[in-house]
Amino acid sequence: MNADAVMKDRLEEEMLAMGRAAKTAAAQLALASSEQKNKALLASAAALRRNAEGILAANAKDLEAGRAKGLSAPLLDRLALTTERVEAMAAGLEAIAEQRDPVGQLLAEWERPNGLKIDRVSVPLGVIGIIYESRPNVTADAGGLCLKSGNAAILRGGSESFQSSGAILECLREGLAEAGLPAESLQRPSTTDRAAVGHLLAMSGLVDVIIPRGGRGLTERVMRESQVPVLAHLDGLCHTYIHAAADPAKAKDIAVNAKMRRTSICGTTETLLADRAVAAEVLPPILDALAALDCELRGDAEVCALDARVKPATAQDWDTEYLAPILSIKVVDGLEEAVAHINRHGSHHTEAIVTEDQAAAAHFLERVDAGIVMHNTSTQFADGGEFGMGAEIGISTGKLHARGPVGAAQLTSYKYKVRGTGQTRP
């Protein structure tokens, strides 16, 4: 056996041992009280604040290595921590602590004619594998949500943020220790070896669910290779549709915010649809505002005719998630065409209608097939925090288990408790 093969085996051994330890920790975490879990979260937040300097020093090492490797400016920005970002992580953990405990909730109860009493009660999923890229704050957010929901986590972050994530994880483990919870509740591989991902995806007896957080390449690889069920966010190709009965001022505010507030998040609007009846009236002020914010505009022939700054859109534009200050704009022939366009080209993530016509809004919310459908508001609200979930581990674009923002409550399963008095089945 050559040296590489030995290393490989060692890593596999390490990952399997980690999985077994996580499973044991998960059994303890599942029984932890709300108070104990919240204590761990608050102590973790305090540890983050207390160790902010050390975290920033670890981050400086990552940034230095990243610059030496020639990482792009946006990647370096995602990687960079500041005192404020550390504070935001700590505040995030405190917000998670304030949420209701999602475990042990009585979800339903009924009695059968034979006297059997059936309760459906929420329980943790078990062991969650999180695979993410360079954002180090995912360590705190994901770790905190797993802890709140009584799950053990194996956190496999990107190699670029290895030092930063390690420093953050140490703070969370301080919090666990202060609350008397097992340190193995939150673990990570000891190296940046990419083979760890493959091992994690194969651990179907030890890991209950894999959550990838990152670009499409990572997510697709995880979905293709995993032997463990995956909860994933794939695309966010979101639309805002200005209906004929839209209030023009609301339409402008919403469209500009939906596109430009932050262009890199999954809830950003990529395509604007406008009813033919009002396009000439409602679009020009929106195009002006967007152009003033340096948004590139790509439209169909009718939109190009309205404004010389609009470039002609190609067929591909209607299927493109830009995640950039670019907007495609199309005129449609009313509600039905808008719904059909969205159901065909959208990614079933978040879709909005702007209208004062309640019946049209109801029709849209009913017929558009997406995790989140909105009326008279910005698609940028597609976020677990904005939904009041305290934080999110991501937004699921699948329909199974969880759809939309995945917070602590979505990281639970349930069990049935059946109580009898000696009943046997005839």
Place this chain on the structure above:
Amino acid sequence: MNADAVMKDRLEEEMLAMGRAAKTAAAQLALASSEQKNKALLASAAALRRNAEGILAANAKDLEAGRAKGLSAPLLDRLALTTERVEAMAAGLEAIAEQRDPVGQLLAEWERPNGLKIDRVSVPLGVIGIIYESRPNVTADAGGLCLKSGNAAILRGGSESFQSSGAILECLREGLAEAGLPAESLQRPSTTDRAAVGHLLAMSGLVDVIIPRGGRGLTERVMRESQVPVLAHLDGLCHTYIHAAADPAKAKDIAVNAKMRRTSICGTTETLLADRAVAAEVLPPILDALAALDCELRGDAEVCALDARVKPATAQDWDTEYLAPILSIKVVDGLEEAVAHINRHGSHHTEAIVTEDQAAAAHFLERVDAGIVMHNTSTQFADGGEFGMGAEIGISTGKLHARGPVGAAQLTSYKYKVRGTGQTRP
């Protein structure tokens, strides 16, 4: 290209066309009213009764072919239909019609400080692929549950029941037609070619979930190969645990029923645990009753010492799902050992404790990690019908999405409807 390859391509084309048609039908079904869906279910039931003779004739062809192929007696029994079994299918569809519509339920609603109103509303999953073996009644049960939950289904039954399933499907499609619902709501491949399964498992853009119903070999293949999320039942290695504070009469009734009522179903008890303190008192009458029913008994040394009919169990017995009149029996040293044994050897399906001690029961229900945990009743109640769900498409042994019996309600997802008055995200 040779003739085989052409055939293969044709089947793939057929399956893709079926998937596209199912997706279109699903969009219509999602909007169908409860009345319309129930009308289709009741009309299907009536069609089954009306066409019972034709169904039995089709079944006779399957049985003849099966005997010619040398199918085993249990397989032929599973395949065989009788007037009573047709009536049971019809009654099953009527029971499904009586259930509450699982679609369009308001699951949660709240308002954010910024005035956004958020509703979580249940919606169908979309297109469900059902892959099953020889039981022809699955066609009616699974088809009915998919219809009730507003999902289109592609039903790929075993080749042994091809004629029977076809005749049953015709009845369901008569029901769809009478209710004005699209015929493509329920479809199946035109041939028994096994390659259809592979195509179905690859249709990740068209099929939303795959549900395998059959033996472990089928289920494992589906879980391994599918590019579509799978909702599956893997094992049912269930235990009944007789606690020191058990009522001996209840313990006997429950243990005998849990093992012997039907030994081939997933909820059958495979291992009986008994506390050492009461084993010598409580086990002998149970062993007598089981022996009288021709149940093979395999026990640890203590159990063997109690009864000469008990053969020594091997280590493998504690991990074996017999699905046969065989029971393994073990003496344990109290509640903790019982819970540990079950969590280690059980399949997280259904686990029961018999005791009059409420605290011990609560401890067991809390700590045993299974989809269904029971107190003072028979594990044979692990069944969607017995839970009051009208029918079940199977029992999920996974923790994601659905755990335990999968009825119509478990075949739904949800969407968030967010209503604003012009809010933009700061």
